Amino acid sequence: xxxxxxxxxxxxxxxxxxxxxxxxxxxxxxxxxxxxxxxxxxxxxxxxxxxxxxxxxxxxxxxxxxxxxxxxxxxxxxxxxxxxxxxxxxxxxxxxxxxxxxxxxxxxxxxxxx
Amino acid sequence: xxxxxxxxxxxxxxxxxxxxxxxxxxxxxxxxxxxxxxxxxxxxxxxxxxxxxxxxxxxxxxxxxxxxxxxxxxxxxxxxxxxxxxxxxxxxxxxxxxxxxxxxxxxxxxx
Numbered sequence: 042x043x044x045x046x047x048x049x050x051x052x053x054x055x056x057x058x059x060x061x062x063x064x065x066x067x068x069x070x071x072x073x074x075x076x077x078x079x080x081x082x083x084x085x086x087x088x089x090x091x092x093x094x095x096x097x098x099x100x101x102x103x104x105x106x107x108x109x110x111x112x113x114x115x116x117x118x119x120x121x122x123x124x125x126x127x128x129x130x131x132x133x134x135x136x137x138x139x140x141x142x143x144x145x146x147x148x149x150x151x152x153x154x155x
Numbered sequence: 156x157x158x159x160x161x162x163x164x165x166x167x168x169x170x171x172x173x174x175x176x177x178x179x180x181x182x183x184x185x186x187x188x189x190x191x192x193x194x195x196x197x198x199x200x201x202x203x204x205x206x207x208x209x210x211x212x213x214x215x216x217x218x219x220x221x222x223x224x225x226x227x228x229x230x231x232x233x234x235x236x237x238x239x240x241x242x243x244x245x246x247x248x249x250x251x252x253x254x255x256x257x258x259x260x261x262x263x264x265x266x
Contacts, residue, residue, distance in 0.1 A: 045197075074254065083258030084198075084243060097251055132197065142247055142254055143189070146197035 047133050047147035055155050059121040062150045065114055066135030072142060075108055075118050076132040078149075084132070090116065123154045157182040159246050161257035169265050170236060176229040176260045178244030186249040188220055188227050193241040193259070201229075201242075231262075239264045 191198035
């Protein structure tokens, strides 16, 4: 199994531009999580899905952030417009089942907004 | 509000020392507590704890949960430079399946 696949690995963009981060979870996993990691705030949960349905998006910082999961094998996190304070590492993670979630993380997307 | 607090935030020790990392939590309808190790990129799973007082072990690493004190510790004995990493504690809530992480403990092992 290839694990959780995220793209791009690195993204450098200018303030105001739209950014789209992509995630392919492990096949068969039915939960998907988007996290953001910074030195100051650690690993913050942004949104998570169960069976492709968004369950809790209370961690999404602003309306500039949106996430979709059109099918079981693909999810996107979009920032529009991006701002310098959005610079962080964004992780996608997936897990199997309803109980005892053992998360498998992707390698992350390092986002820099200039 | 659900939260996970880890201490210390950073720790520097010499190779061969034993370290104890702490995690305390406040969460509605606790289901499990998880420990992860993050080296260069993605966190990797170490332990999952659901019952109080039962120690989980993997080589030189061990962890135990205290549901009464709402806390857990992660012990690493005979530390090696390869143990240098950020150690993350996370808690899963039964009510909404949410998994919340602490800020982590940054551990550095000196040779």
